[in-house]
Amino acid sequence: MIIAIDGPAASGKGTLAKRLAAHYGLRHLDTGLIYRAVAHELTSKGMALGDEAAAVSAAQGLDPTTLDDPALKSHQVGTAASVVSAIPAVRAALVEFQRQYANQPPGAVLDGRDIGTVICPNADVKIFVVADAKVRARRRALEARARGEAADEAAILADILARDERDQNRTVAPLKPASDAYLLDNSHLDIEGGVRAAIDIVEAVRAGRREV
Numbered sequence: 001m002i003i004a005i006d007g008p009a010a011s012g013k014g015t016l017a018k019r020l021a022a023h024y025g026l027r028h029l030d031t032g033l034i035y036r037a038v039a040h041e042l043t044s045k046g047m048a049l050g051d052e053a054a055a056v057s058a059a060q061g062l063d064p065t066t067l068d069d070p071a072l073k074s075h076q077v078g079t080a081a082s083v084v085s086a087i088p089a090v091r092a093a094l095v096e097f098q099r100q101y102a103n104q105p106p107g108a109v110l111d112g113r114d115i116g117t118v119i120c121p122n123a124d125v126k127i128f129v130v131a132d133a134k135v136r137a138r139r140r141a142l143e144a145r146a147r148g149e150a151a152d153e154a155a156i157l158a159d160i161l162a163r164d165e166r167d168q169n170r171t172v173a174p175l176k177p178a179s180d181a182y183l184l185d186n187s188h189l190d191i192e193g194g195v196r197a198a199i200d201i202v203e204a205v206r207a208g209r210r211e212v
Contacts, residue, residue: 001026001107002122003202004115007129008164008175009078010136010143012186012194016129017111019195020202024109029101031112031119032081034094036072037062039080049083052090059093075144075156082163085113088172095119113167116178125205127198128177131187136160 001024005017014030021028041058042049049055071077084090098119102108110119116126131139137157144151167175177183182201186194 001124002102002120003107003109004120004123004126004178004181005109005111005129005198006113006116006126006175006177006181007111007186008113008131008136008167009160010140011129011131012139012189012191013111013127013129015191016184016186016194016198017109019191020198021109023195023199024202026106027101027104027108029098029108029110030067031094031098031110031115032078033067033072034059034062034097035081035085035090036077037066037069038090038094039084040069040072040077042084043077043080049080052087055084055087056089056093059090062094062097070147073143073147074149075140075151075159079159079163082166086166086170086172091172113175114173116181117176118173121178125202126178126181127184127201128181129184129186129194131185133157133160133164135187 003020003026005013007013018028038055038058039049042051042054047054098110102110102120112119116123134157137153137160140156140160141151141153184197184201189197
């Protein structure tokens, strides 16, 4: 079984995806980390994010074992990742990796921004997770402070809105729900509530129901 989880930054889809994978005994891939790893590779070597040749080289040489690096979780790397992910050649270099991961038994839960529309358009279940931008900024600030980082919630909100604008309007794989995706508004749900809602969606699909 392949489950595609899409949605904007800090909507809670990452935690939800991990919990879904554990619940169903599937593998989990946070596809955003792939782009963060490429961005981190460039910035750590002092390369420009707009250097397409360097970005493609980093994508092609991506080492999956580096995806656990805590540095990839920083706010700065996340912003940089949104820039490199808009480069068509970078996305092309990483699409096959994601598809191969998804198709390995027993299946997987992939969370990102174009899983249901581009990476796994034939996924068994597609869920598009949304949350109010102010709620997402608050969550991101709390995460940063928990890591011991300073966090300006207003600045984070501005960055989130800018990233949404870029991702929704990019020419390649824009952020949007697949036509057959289920919408899950996570604005006022805690972790447990969000997971229960997602499981209800999966079970409805498995039972052949459209309504949850």
